[in-house]
Amino acid sequence: MVYKKSLGEKAFDVSNYVLLTLGTIVFLYPLWFVIISSFSSASAIASGSVTLWPQGFNIEAYERVFSDSNIWTAYSNTLIYVGAGTLINLLLTTLGAYPLSRRDLKGRNMIMLFIVFTMFFSGGLIPTYLNVRDLGLFDSRWALILPSAISAYNLIVMRTFFQSTIPDGLIESAKIEGASEYRILWNIILPLSMPVVAVMTLFYAVAHWNSWFDAMIYLQDRTLYPLQLILREILVQNKTNDMLGGVGSGDVVSIGETIKYATIVIATVPILIIYPFLQKYFAKGVMLGGVKE
Amino acid sequence: MSTNVADKKNPGKALPISKRSNRRMMFREIVKNRSLYIMLIPVILYFVLFQYKPMYGAIIAFKDFNPFVGVWDSKWVGFKHFEQFFESYYFWRILRNTILISLYQLIFAFPAAIILALLLNEVRSMVFKKVVQSISYLPHFISLVVVCGMIIDFLQPDGIINRMLLSVGLIEQPINFLIQSQWFRTIFVGSGIWQGVGWSSIIFLAALAGINPSLYEAAVVDGAGRWKQMWHITLPGLMPTIVILLIINIGNFMVVGFDKIILLYNPSTYETADVIGSFVFRRGIVEANYSFTAAVGLFNSVINFALLIIVNQIARKKAEASLW
Numbered sequence A: 001m002v003y004k005k006s007l008g009e010k011a012f013d014v015s016n017y018v019l020l021t022l023g024t025i026v027f028l029y030p031l032w033f034v035i036i037s038s039f040s041s042a043s044a045i046a047s048g049s050v051t052l053w054p055q056g057f058n059i060e061a062y063e064r065v066f067s068d069s070n071i072w073t074a075y076s077n078t079l080i081y082v083g084a085g086t087l088i089n090l091l092l093t094t095l096g097a098y099p100l101s102r103r104d105l106k107g108r109n110m111i112m113l114f115i116v117f118t119m120f121f122s123g124g125l126i127p128t129y130l131n132v133r134d135l136g137l138f139d140s141r142w143a144l145i146l147p148s149a150i151s152a153y154n155l156i157v158m159r160t161f162f163q164s165t166i167p168d169g170l171i172e173s174a175k176i177e178g179a180s181e182y183r184i185l186w187n188i189i190l191p192l193s194m195p196v197v198a199v200m201t202l203f204y205a206v207a208h209w210n211s212w213f214d215a216m217i218y219l220q221d222r223t224l225y226p227l228q229l230i231l232r233e234i235l236v237q238n239k240t241n242d243m244l245g246g247v248g249s250g251d252v253v254s255i256g257e258t259i260k261y262a263t264i265v266i267a268t269v270p271i272l273i274i275y276p277f278l279q280k281y282f283a284k285g286v287m288l289g290g291v292k293e
Numbered sequence B: 001m002s003t004n005v006a007d008k009k010n011p012g013k014a015l016p017i018s019k020r021s022n023r024r025m026m027f028r029e030i031v032k033n034r035s036l037y038i039m040l041i042p043v044i045l046y047f048v049l050f051q052y053k054p055m056y057g058a059i060i061a062f063k064d065f066n067p068f069v070g071v072w073d074s075k076w077v078g079f080k081h082f083e084q085f086f087e088s089y090y091f092w093r094i095l096r097n098t099i100l101i102s103l104y105q106l107i108f109a110f111p112a113a114i115i116l117a118l119l120l121n122e123v124r125s126m127v128f129k130k131v132v133q134s135i136s137y138l139p140h141f142i143s144l145v146v147v148c149g150m151i152i153d154f155l156q157p158d159g160i161i162n163r164m165l166l167s168v169g170l171i172e173q174p175i176n177f178l179i180q181s182q183w184f185r186t187i188f189v190g191s192g193i194w195q196g197v198g199w200s201s202i203i204f205l206a207a208l209a210g211i212n213p214s215l216y217e218a219a220v221v222d223g224a225g226r227w228k229q230m231w232h233i234t235l236p237g238l239m240p241t242i243v244i245l246l247i248i249n250i251g252n253f254m255v256v257g258f259d260k261i262i263l264l265y266n267p268s269t270y271e272t273a274d275v276i277g278s279f280v281f282r283r284g285i286v287e288a289n290y291s292f293t294a295a296v297g298l299f300n301s302v303i304n305f306a307l308l309i310i311v312n313q314i315a316r317k318k319a320e321a322s323l324w
Helices: A007-038 A042-047 A060-066 A069-101 A108-120 A125-134 A152-165 A169-178 A179-193 A194-210 A213-218 A227-236 A249-290 B002-009 B019-032 B034-062 B080-087 B087-122 B126-141 B143-154 B160-167 B181-209 B214-221 B226-251 B256-266 B267-273 B274-288 B292-319
Strands: B063-066 B074-078
Touching: A007 A125, A007 B087, A007 B126, A007 B143, A007 B181, A007 B226, A042 A249, A042 B292, A060 A249, A060 B126, A069 A108, A069 A152, A069 A179, A069 A194, A069 B034, A108 A152, A108 B160, A108 B292, A125 B034, A125 B274, A152 A194, A169 A179, A179 A194, A179 B034, A194 A249, A213 A227, A227 A249, A227 B087, A227 B143, A249 B126, A249 B143, B002 B143, B019 B034, B034 B063, B034 B080, B034 B292, B063 B292, B080 B087, B080 B181, B080 B292, B087 B126, B087 B181, B087 B226, B087 B274, B126 B181, B143 B181, B143 B256, B181 B226, B181 B267, B214 B226, B226 B292, B256 B274, B274 B292
Parallel strands: none
Antiparallel strands: B063 B074
């Protein structure tokens, strides 16, 4: 498209770049501010002199956070919930999506309706809560894994992917060769569906990583708490006492602040590290969901 | 379909298809695909146990739930809890807050994603576009608890936002944003845009990429400038996506992410912050008023469901786009 730009269009281009650059700063600066504050001295934060670079560089806050056993227990709990939870999510979602992607399955529309209905209507928070209690899952790790074992939305995305990318003939010929359905699923369908499996893993894992509400209502035992629940205590409810041992009372407030920043960094770094590697799947994932069924 | 199968298996023999043989065919189909049904068992079990059982449990909204005798044997009380809710002071407050917060999200957050997509679409430098895009998704991956922790920290009287406003002279005294109820909705919706605008723009960008480039070329030949192109080609090309997402948004109109509300509100902001979800959580789970809050929750679910069906019907008639 080569044509001479009018003055108005040049102005449009310039203001567009300026706007987007400003937007980018707004997206990034809060995160940058947290990072530089976590490396700054408590007094610099209290005086408000931290703006672009760390002031009074030190890592005391990190030492205090790292020496806190609560954080480590919670971290390993979260890894268990993300690992086991995502594995169960993937297994069950695949077991649902594959049969329902088969056009020769009798009753498939009825089963789909049965699943889709739950996306638009639910019993509500209280009956769900009482149900988990009745099932005896209170104060157990299963309470964070089983009630969210399948997302109907993800199941539909995966089914749509199977339906639209795997040719029926492939399944037919595998059956003629005598392959069982399990073999077909494991050896033919899944290897051809790695993009959707990657997206599902991403969605489920992020959901487990971020989840805190279920843990708050279902768990009493602090040794089972996931990281996000401990973060809530530190960041939202302002409980930094555990890590403030040996601090003079005048410094408690300001050191408490740096501890908060360090905690945010420690809890967010894993995501930021894997972020560039997963980037390419994001857009794909949203688009898979956009396929109308 | 079953007749075809029968004909193939018995060539030359015209079979009268009775109900019985039809049923036999069906049975044969099911046996043939039995492994598929076996795969579905745990899936169906999940939905029965964790989705449909709570729907049955929602009947405690019409009972005085007694945990010792269970859902079934608790005493029926009809619409008592609903009446109590509709007559209470809280009914209008949480209904108003839920509607207002949803409305602000629809007015500000929804168009923000479209505008971001349109701006990115006009960028010629691919590198710049890619960098801005990647950075704009980033907040979506930061956990809600951390985002709320940051909001609370930044909005303290001595926090960074107050310091900035003071230094440019917009205010003379620090504002205690989190305690003053008139700020809550702005904070909630504004931070929501920061969290989600990049991520929500992906779907619009994809729709933009799908617009036929020859339309633009033809427009240039006809002498249309960038604004005219945006107005006559880009926006119409986006319309189907906008309509579908609008349906979904309006269908979810009465659902406000109450987990974020719970993280950000406090008794001094309940007046503008408390929504149906947070009210159910506080009265139900914290204070154990199970039947009453189950009624409030059921009221909410029914309204949601009705809204979704109405909006979908309208969209199907007027815009020829619908969810089903």
